[in-house]
Amino acid sequence: MEILIITVFVVGYLAIALEHPIKINKTASALLTGVLCWTLYAVSHHEHIDHIGEELAHHLAEISAILFFLMGAMTIVELVDAYQGFRLITDRINTKNPKKLLWIICFVTFFLSAVLDNLTTAIVMVSLTRKLVPNKEMRMFFAGMIIIAANAGGAWSPIGDVTTTMLWIKGYITAGNIMITLILPSLICMIVPLIYLQFTLKGELGHAGSHKQETHPGHHGHGHAQVKGATAMLLLGIGGLISVPIFKTYTHLPPYLGMLLALGVIWVVSELINPDMDEAEKRPYTAAGALTRIDVPSVLFFLGILLAVGALQSMGTLNAFAGWLDVTLKDNRIIITLIGIVSAIVDNVPLVAASMGMYGPNPAYYPDHLIWEYLAYCAGTGGSILIIGSAAGVAVMGMEKIDFIWYVKRISLLAALGYFAGAIAYLLIQPYLAVHPPVVP
Amino acid sequence: METIIIVIFVIGYLGIALEHPIRVNKTATALVTGVLCWTLYALGGTDIHIIGHQLQEHLGEISAILFFLMGAMTIVELVDAYQGFRVITDRINTQNPKKLLWLICSVTFVLSAILDNLTTSIVMVSLVRKLVPDKSMRLFFCGMIVIAANAGGAWSPIGDVTTTMLWIGGQITAGNIIQSLLLPSIVCMVVPLLVLQFTLKGTLGEQAPEAAKKSSEQRVRGSTTMLVLGVGGLISVPIFKTVTHLPPYLGMLLALGVLWVVSELINPDMDESEKKNFSAAHALTRIDVPSVLFFLGILLAVGALQSMNILSSFAGWLDTALGDTRLIVSLIGVLSAIVDNVPLVAASMGMYSLDTYPADGLIWEYLAYCAGTGGSLLIIGSAAGVAVMGMEKIDFIWYLKRLTLLALLGYAAGAITYLLLQG
Numbered sequence: 129m130e131i132l133i134i135t136v137f138v139v140g141y142l143a144i145a146l147e148h149p150i151k152i153n154k155t156a157s158a159l160l161t162g163v164l165c166w167t168l169y170a171v172s173h174h175e176h177i178d179h180i181g182e183e184l185a186h187h188l189a190e191i192s193a194i195l196f197f198l199m200g201a202m203t204i205v206e207l208v209d210a211y212q213g214f215r216l217i218t219d220r221i222n223t224k225n226p227k228k229l230l231w232i233i234c235f236v237t238f239f240l241s242a243v244l245d246n247l248t249t250a251i252v253m254v255s256l257t258r259k260l261v262p263n264k265e266m267r268m269f270f271a272g273m274i275i276i277a278a279n280a281g282g283a284w285s286p287i288g289d290v291t292t293t294m295l296w297i298k299g300y301i302t303a304g305n306i307m308i309t310l311i312l313p314s315l316i317c318m319i320v321p322l323i324y325l326q327f328t329l330k331g332e333l334g335h336a337g338s339h340k341q342e343t344h345p346g347h348h349g350h351g352h353a354q355v356k357g358a359t360a361m362l363l364l365g366i367g368g369l370i371s372v373p374i375f376k377t378y379t380h381l382p383p384y385l386g387m388l389l390a391l392g393v394i395w396v397v398s399e400l401i402n403p404d405m406d407e408a409e410k411r412p413y414t415a416a417g418a419l420t421r422i423d424v425p426s427v428l429f430f431l432g433i434l435l436a437v438g439a440l441q442s443m444g445t446l447n448a449f450a451g452w453l454d455v456t457l458k459d460n461r462i463i464i465t466l467i468g469i470v471s472a473i474v475d476n477v478p479l480v481a482a483s484m485g486m487y488g489p490n491p492a493y494y495p496d497h498l499i500w501e502y503l504a505y506c507a508g509t510g511g512s513i514l515i516i517g518s519a520a521g522v523a524v525m526g527m528e529k530i531d532f533i534w535y536v537k538r539i540s541l542l543a544a545l546g547y548f549a550g551a552i553a554y555l556l557i558q559p560y561l562a563v564h565p566p567v568v569p
Numbered sequence: 570m571e572t573i574i575i576v577i578f579v580i581g582y583l584g585i586a587l588e589h590p591i592r593v594n595k596t597a598t599a600l601v602t603g604v605l606c607w608t609l610y611a612l613g614g615t616d617i618h619i620i621g622h623q624l625q626e627h628l629g630e631i632s633a634i635l636f637f638l639m640g641a642m643t644i645v646e647l648v649d650a651y652q653g654f655r656v657i658t659d660r661i662n663t664q665n666p667k668k669l670l671w672l673i674c675s676v677t678f679v680l681s682a683i684l685d686n687l688t689t690s691i692v693m694v695s696l697v698r699k700l701v702p703d704k705s706m707r708l709f710f711c712g713m714i715v716i717a718a719n720a721g722g723a724w725s726p727i728g729d730v731t732t733t734m735l736w737i738g739g740q741i742t743a744g745n746i747i748q749s750l751l752l753p754s755i756v757c758m759v760v761p762l763l764v765l766q767f768t769l770k771g772t773l774g775e776q777a778p779e780a781a782k783k784s785s786e787q788r789v790r791g792s793t794t795m796l797v798l799g800v801g802g803l804i805s806v807p808i809f810k811t812v813t814h815l816p817p818y819l820g821m822l823l824a825l826g827v828l829w830v831v832s833e834l835i836n837p838d839m840d841e842s843e844k845k846n847f848s849a850a851h852a853l854t855r856i857d858v859p860s861v862l863f864f865l866g867i868l869l870a871v872g873a874l875q876s877m878n879i880l881s882s883f884a885g886w887l888d889t890a891l892g893d894t895r896l897i898v899s900l901i902g903v904l905s906a907i908v909d910n911v912p913l914v915a916a917s918m919g920m921y922s923l924d925t926y927p928a929d930g931l932i933w934e935y936l937a938y939c940a941g942t943g944g945s946l947l948i949i950g951s952a953a954g955v956a957v958m959g960m961e962k963i964d965f966i967w968y969l970k971r972l973t974l975l976a977l978l979g980y981a982a983g984a985i986t987y988l989l990l991q992g
Contacts, residue, residue, distance in 0.1 A: 153850060156829035163823040170813045177814045184816065189629035192636075196865065199858075379608050380617045382624065388866070389604040395597035416594060416859045424639075424853040431636065432822070 129172035130443060136164050137436055144433070145474055155425045158432030165439035180442070187438035193297055193384045194434070195427050198245075198290065200387035204365050204394055205248045206418035211355050213362030214240075218256040226266060226333050227326055233257065233270060234277040238318055241281035241520075242288040243369050247423075250278045250520035254527050263334025271528045272539035273321065276512045276546060278520040280318040283508025284310035286373050286383075290430075291480040291507040296373075297383055298484060300493075300500040303373040309501050309561045310554065317509050317550030321542035355413055357401040364394050391415065426519075433478045441485030450486030460499050465551060468506025472517030476507040483507075498558055505554055512543040570613035571877060577605050578870055585867070586908055596859045599866030606873035620876070627872035633737055633818045634868070635861050638685075638730065640821035644799050644828055645688045646852035651789050651832075653796030654680075658696040666706065666773055667766055673697065673710060674717040678758055681721035681953075682728040683803050687857075690718045690953035694960050703774030711961045712972040713761065716945045716979060718953040720758040723941025724750035726807055726817075730864075731914040731940040736807075737817055738918055740926075740933040743807040749934050752990065757942050757983030761975035789847060791835040795828070802828055825849070860952075867912045875919030884920030894921075894932050899984060902939025906950030910940040931991055938987055945976040 140161025147154040170180050208214065217236065223229050233253060241249035253274045261267040282289030286296040286303045295301045368390030375386030395415035402410060411417045440446050457463050464483075471479050483503055487493050493500065511518030515525050515535040524530060581602025588595040611620050648654065657676065663669050673693060681689035693714045701707040722729030726736040726743045735741045802824030809820030829849040836844060845851055874880050887897050898917075905913050917936055926932050944951030948958050948968040957963060 152830055152833055153848070156826050156833070156849065159822045159826035159829070163819050163826065166815060166819060167813050167823070170815050174814075181814070181816070184819075185626075185629045185633075188632050189625045192628055192632035193625075195632075199862070379611045380621070381607060381611050382621070385604045385607060385624075385869075388600045388862075389608075391862075392597045392600035392604065392866070395600070396593050399593055399597070414594065415597065419858040419862070420854055422858070424856070424858065425850045428639070428822075428853070432826070435819075 129168060130445065133165050133168050133439065133443065134445060136168065137161060137440060140164075140436060141474065141478075153425065155429040155432065158429045158436070160432070162432040162435030162439070165436045169439050169443060183442040184438070187435065187442070190298065191431060191434045191438070193382050194290075194294055195430060197293060197297065197384040197387050198430070199422060199424075199427055200384065200391045201245060201287070201369065202248075202422040203391055203415055203418050204368055204387075205244050206421050207394060207398055207413075207415055208361050208365035209248070209252070210413050210418055211358045211361040213358045213365060214252045216359060216362050218252065221256065221260065224333060226261075226331065227329060229260065229333065230270060230273060230325065230329070231322060234273050234318055234322055237274050237277035238281035238315070241278040242285035243366055244288075246278040246282045246289060246518065246520040247523050249281070250274055250523050251527065253278070254524055261333045263332055266331045266333060268528060268530055268534065269325065269329060269538070271524045271530060272515075272535060272542075273325070275515070275518065275521045275524055276321055276509075276539070276543050277318045279509050279512045279518050280314045280546070280550070283317075283505050284314040287369055289504075289508045291476050292504045293383075294477070294480055295484070295500055295504050298488075300484065300488060300495055300497075301504060302496055303377065305496045306501060306504060309558065310505050312557060313505055313550040313554035314509065316553045317505075317546040320546040320549040321539075324542055324545065355402065357398075357413075360401060361394070361398070364397055368394055430477055433475065434481050437478050437481040437485060440482070446482055446485040453486075461502065461555065464499060464502050464506050467503065468510025468547065468551075469513065471507050471510040472513040476511055476518070480507045498562065501558070502551075502554060505550065506547075509547050509550060513540050513547060515539075570609060571879065574606050574609050574873065574877065575879065577602060577609065578874060581605075581870060582908065582912075594859070596863040596866065599863045599870070601866070603866040603869030603873070606870045610873050610877060623876040624872070627869065627876070630738065631865060631868045631872070633816050634730075634734055635864060637733065637737065637818040637821050638864070639856060639858075639861055640818065640825045641685060641727070641803065642688075642856040643825055643849055643852050644802055644821075645684050646855050647828060647832055647847075647849055648795050648799035649688070649692070650847050650852055651792045651795040653792045653799060654692045656793050656796050658692065661696065661700065664773060666701075666771065667769060669700065669773065670710060670713060670765065670769070671762060674713050674758060674762055677714050677717035678721035678755070681718040682725035683800055684728070686718040686722045686729060686951065686953040687956050689721070690714050690957050691960065693718070694957055701773050703772060706771045706773060708961065708963055708967065709765065709769060709971070711957050711963060712948075712968060712975075713765070715948065715951065715954045715957050716761055716942075716972070716976050717758050719942050719945045719951050720754045720979070720983070723757075723938050724754040727803055729937075729941045731910050732937045733817075734911070734914055734918070735933055735937050739928055740918065740923065741929055741937060743811065745929045746934060746937060749990065750938050750987065753938055753983040753987040754942065756986045757938075757979040760979040760982040761972075764975055764978065789836070791832075794835060795832065798828055798831060864911055867909070868915050871912050871915040871919060874916070880916055880919040881922070887920075895935065895988065898932060898935045898939050901936065902943025902980065902984075903946065905940050905943040906946035910944055910951070914940045934991075935984075935987060938983065939980075942980050942983060946973055946980065948972075 140157055143150060143152060143157040144154040166184060170177060173180060217240070221229070221232055221236070223232065237249055237253045240252070254271055257267055257270045257274065261270055283292055284307055286292055286301070286306060292306065296303060296306065371390060372383050372386040375381070375389065376383050398414050402413065453463050467479055467483060480503060487499060511521065515521040515530060515532055581598055584591065584593060584598035585595040607624060611617060661672055661676070663672065677689055677693045680692070694711055697707055697710045697714065701710055723732055724747055726732055726741070726746060732746065736743060736746070805824060806817050806820040809815070809823065810817050832847060832849055836847065888894070891897050901913055901917060914936065921932060944954065948954040948963055948965055
């Protein structure tokens with residue numbers, strides 16, 4: 129029966145990877161895979177149904193903690209975006225020098241994506257680039273670098289990237305520590321490709337059509353008039369997101385509660401900030417309106433795939449696999465480096481979930497251990513190697529019609545250079561920043 | 570600290586009940602209330618590991634309800650996108666007001682046992698708009714739809730949030746609740762219908778020609794398939810639970826997954842952008858996510874009170890003060906006309922433990938009936954009522970004058986029926 133479940137998992141995984149050719153939405157495949165794995169497990173171990181029920185309840189609680197965190201974060205970001213809050217940042221960028229502009233854009237992306245999710249950051253920054261870089265050829269390089277910067281910027285922040293967030297929510301890494309150890313490797317991961325382009329990038333930004341300079345191509349397109357409260361919402365939104373790790377440190381409660389609190393507060397403000405608007409006008413600018421625009425299919429996709437990974441974990445399959453990997457490859461660092469590269473092809477969320485199931489909880493891999501930090505780095509940045517390797521990449525591909533092959537030829541090598549440079553940087557500095565194992569009484 | 574938490578809870582609850590006057594969305598209030606209750610509890614000095622454990626247990630239980638709801642909502646939206654419900658509603662075409670009322674109520678009753686009450690009442694009110702042009706007659710129809718939708722949901726494990734919660738929580742079993750509540754629920758609807766049979770006066774009114782034409786609009790291919798699959802999927806959820814002993818939300822997600830795949834394959838000749846409106850991804854943008862987060866917030870708050878044992882001591886106090894659990898549960902039903910029934914039922918589940926009150930006991934079944942149908946007493950008492958109020962601009966006072974008494978008669982008649990049958 130275990131073989132059958134693994135087969136279902138692999139077939140489901142293939143269907144997810146081949147979403148476009150087989151024309152079946154990956155969320156549907158993920159939900160079916162997750163439920164089927166548990167169903168087969170339950171039906172084949174009928175005598176242990178109570179135990180299986182407990183395991184499932186345990187997994188569901190952990191998965192939901194991630195999903196409600198994500199839903200909260202997505203809603204806050206959508207709400208700030210509805211008020212065009214991000215224009216306060218992007219409107220300040222107006223240099224004409226391509227190389228200088230590229231550095232500025234990448235750094236803004238890097239720090240924005242440490243606070244927001246990578247997907248939103250990439251969308252906001254690509255919209256901006258459309259306005260600033262009319263030359264199509266040049267713009268594709270900008271878009272490619274935005275992907276690299278968004279992924280690198282997310283990796284070192286507990287609220288910047290789904291995989292780092294997962295490790296943080298489960299307690300494998302702590303907020304302060306991950307930032308200290310990964311910020312330098314993440315910066316290197318972005319700067320190495322930038323330095324390379326500094327010497328090789330040729331061309332002009334191009335001339336903007338006069339109409340393009342005036343309007344902002346906001347990606348939701350509900351009118352261009354700025355609503356009152358953009359600054360307030362931006363500050364509240366970013367303040368709310370940043371307060372989440374503080375909330376956790378202070379109360380020791382799980383991060384999703386902090387996120388929901390932030391959402392609740394911003395929601396109230398969004399309803400009160402424009403008292404002169406009537407209900408219908410107000411609707412797009414309230415959290416209820418923002419909730420219709422968040423990516424619920426992704427939330428259900430994570431639910432399905434994480435349930436499937438949970439089933440494999442409960443059956444002990446992942447542990448056995450980890451044992452086999454350890455024997456075959458010997459060194460955790462090699463395994464994790466490979467996980468990062470694999471994440472360019474398959475989704476990094478189940479990879480990280482599987483790794484957590486493989487190596488934890490285990491006293492040998494205590495919180496802030498090398499493998500968790502390195503995993504956060506690799507799974508967060510490895511996806512840049514292919515355009516389909518990260519949510520940011522897929523979004524940019526859709527927005528700018530970047531070809532898979534073009535990216536492989538022009539950007540993949542740069543991304544790989546950055547990935548390995550950052551990885552080496554981490555492994556070199558890690559001994560100096562390492563947290564020592566907690567003393568077991 | 571306990572007192573502060575209770576005060577926060579009560580203020581939050583007031584904020585939710587007074588959503589419209591204070592103009593703050595109830596979801597925002599519920600989220601803040603839920604998080605604050607846990608935060609204060611965590612800062613109050615209890616061992617944080619115990620609290621973390623309790624919170625995780627609650628989150629697991631709450632998510633099981635929420636993902637169930639999200640799955641069900643998406644399936645219903647998807648069937649609706651294919652205009653699948655027209656397959657049923659297009660068949661209704663009598664001109665006799667009383668006969669039509671009976672027909673509409675019966676369809677509502679059966680439909681709402683499978684779908685959620687909200688969708689059922691929206692579908693049925695849209696139909697009534699077409700069939701009953703006379704405004705004052707239509708208001709009676711709408712009021713009865715609210716009563717029928719709530720009554721129809723109460724006896725079915727998949728028909729109503731509160732009955733579903735009790736089912737997911739293991740307080741009731743699917744087969745048993747249907748058996749013991751079907752008759753009381755029917756009585757709850759039929760008694761008002763009988764009264765109206767003798768008192769209802771007037772005609773349906775003349776149909777405007779364009780309204781008649783609207784019914785012959787083109788349907789998308791696959792509406793029958795999607796209806797059958799959707800209803801079949803929803804009905805399969807209790808069966809899935811019985812066979813696998815896995816929680817119902819998994820069955821719901823399985824049904825959603827299957828329906829999703831079919832919806833992507835059913836119209837192969839459509840291009841991506843045409844197809845988009847008929848995909849589950851699009852249906853997901855139309856489901857009521859704010860309600861899901863509202864439930865999350867309010868159930869977290871109730872969970873905090875439960876973890877602190879406030880609810881069980883409240884139950885103890887109620888028992889001594891009122892003496893009879895049947896009386897208490899009846900009052901909960903009446904109360905649910907004013908406050909949301911979801912936290913009421915969650916609180917009751919926290920108040921009475923399964924050890925003292927075993928599954929399928931009187932208190933749980935009676936709670937499912939009372940919390941499910943009591944909301945019909947006021948138009949603001951149930952999701953169905955609020956939706957209909959929005960659609961048909963029914964006045965709170967009009968409902969109070971014309972329908973509250975009818976609803977109360979039905980509620981009491983059904984309750985007596987249940988208690989008699991039980992004895």
